[in-house]
Amino acid sequence: MHEVSLVNSIFRSIELEFPKQDVERVRGIFMRVGLLSNVEPVLMQSAFAAVIETESAFRQATLHVEVLPILVHCAECDKTSLVENYKFVCACGKPSNNIVQGTELLIHKVEFALDDD
Amino acid sequence: MSTPHTHKSNRAPVGAVQCENTSLNLLKANDFVAKTIRDRMAAQSTLVINITSSAGSGKTTLMQATAARLKDTLSMAVLVGDLETERDAIRIREAGVPSLQIVTGGICHLEAQMVLQAMDHITLEGVDLLFIENVGNLVCPAAFDLGEDYRVTLIATTEGDDKPKKYPRMFLTSEVMLISKADLLPYVPFSVEAVVQDAREVNPDIHAITVSSTSGVGIDEWCEWLLERVREKKGSDESNDSVVFLSKQLGSM
Numbered sequence: 001m002h003e004v005s006l007v008n009s010i011f012r013s014i015e016l017e018f019p020k021q022d023v024e025r026v027r028g029i030f031m032r033v034g035l036l037s038n039v040e041p042v043l044m045q046s047a048f049a050a051v052i053e054t055e056s057a058f059r060q061a062t063l064h065v066e067v068l069p070i071l072v073h074c075a076e077c078d079k080t081s082l083v084e085n086y087k088f089v090c091a092c093g094k095p096s097n098n099i100v101q102g103t104e105l106l107i108h109k110v111e112f113a114l115d116d117d
Numbered sequence: 118m119s120t121p122h123t124h125k126s127n128r129a130p131v132g133a134v135q136c137e138n139t140s141l142n143l144l145k146a147n148d149f150v151a152k153t154i155r156d157r158m159a160a161q162s163t164l165v166i167n168i169t170s171s172a173g174s175g176k177t178t179l180m181q182a183t184a185a186r187l188k189d190t191l192s193m194a195v196l197v198g199d200l201e202t203e204r205d206a207i208r209i210r211e212a213g214v215p216s217l218q219i220v221t222g223g224i225c226h227l228e229a230q231m232v233l234q235a236m237d238h239i240t241l242e243g244v245d246l247l248f249i250e251n252v253g254n255l256v257c258p259a260a261f262d263l264g265e266d267y268r269v270t271l272i273a274t275t276e277g278d279d280k281p282k283k284y285p286r287m288f289l290t291s292e293v294m295l296i297s298k299a300d301l302l303p304y305v306p307f308s309v310e311a312v313v314q315d316a317r318e319v320n321p322d323i324h325a326i327t328v329s330s331t332s333g334v335g336i337d338e339w340c341e342w343l344l345e346r347v348r349e350k351k352g353s354d355e356s357n358d359s360v361v362f363l364s365k366q367l368g369s370m
């Protein structure tokens with residue numbers, strides 16, 4: 001629902017992290033979004049396409065979105081298990097909402113062109 | 118809107134690219150501001166509750182009912198987010214509690230920055246209990262920490278009872294689920310038992326209370342829960358006289 005504002009925060013985060021001349025050379029933005037972040041990759045791509053129309057610095061960039069499944073860690077048996085159908089229960093049967101993966105909303109890699117075209 | 122983006126393939130980078138591994142958390146700015154709010158409210162022992170639900174589940178009506186019950190017992194204030202109008206804050210002020218509308222101008226959730234800014238325009242000194250009524254939506258508000266102590270999610274008996282499974286993150290991050298409009302239970306196909314069971318599959322620790330702002334059912338239990346949390350929050354500050362007062366109130370309920 002807030003994909004456009006997310007795309008804007010992607011751009012602002014990159015601008016804060018990298019020097020201005022590098023921002024112009026961004027070609028690939030790699031995101032990891034946990035299943036619980038409620039981010040819809042398809043909507044993310046359309047929002048991205050819409051926003052780069054006005055953000056000339058990022059015109060040549062491509063967005064890659066990887067969705068991460070939810071993993072919980074069980075304190076009882078010290079095991080990490082996959083959450084399916086939003087059932088937060090460990091394989092041993094104990095309920096667990098100690099989430100170790102699935103809430104991410106981050107950029108984990110940025111690709112830059114080596115020379116200006 | 119849908120011009121083809123041919124320029125991308127035309128000017129695809131040739132040659133080598135340089136990769137930078139990084140870890141830029143897109144919620145970092147929000148989380149930073151949320152911490153500022155949390156620290157500020159902790160310093161003055163104000164309990165902060167973030168109220169979320171779909172549009173129309175009865176958040177504002179619950180604020181009015183809660184105000185009617187508690188406004189003479191403690192000092193309350195309500196910040197209320199809405200896409201466009203100022204109606205909700207007016208309704209809450211009419212119930213005798215200071216309230217300020219945060220008009221998000223189309224943004225589907227409140228962010229910590231909006232709350233922090235609003236805090237400059239309402240007196241929070243001496244306030245024991247601050248409610249933040251979020252924008253009506255169970256998706257986006259789930260990701261934004263507003264510096265609250267507790268998140269309370271309403272689900273009305275007039276909605277489907279499959280909400281916890283459809284919007285797991287909201288139920289996962291809420292401490293309390295209020296099943297609202299309980300007065301309508303005889304007329305709607307809604308199973309309280311099923312919804313509580315589904316919610317507990319997502320969040321085994323979630324506390325459920327069934328309430329009706331119109332009939333008053335469950336409002337005592339809800340207010341008792343609130344008073345207990347306010348008392349806890351003030352507990353860290355031994356010198357506060359209102360602790361004793363609130364304990365007495367609790368005992369009499």
Ligand SMILES: Nc1nc2c(ncn2[C@@H]2O[C@H](COP(=O)(O)OP(=O)(O)O)[C@@H](O)[C@H]2O)c(=O)[nH]1
Nearest residue numbers: 172173174175176177178179253298329330331
């Ligand atoms: N029957 C019944 N209707 C309610 C109750 N609480 C709220 N409503 C009605 O539900 C509608 C939406 O309520 P409101 O508080 O504005 O919802 P909000 O959008 O979540 O703030 C209004 O018409 C209220 O009168 C309740 O406990 N019982």
Ligand SMILES: [Mg+2]
Nearest residue numbers: 176177205250
């Ligand atoms: Mg409202």
Ligand SMILES: [Zn+2]
Nearest residue numbers: 074077090092
């Ligand atoms: Zn286990």
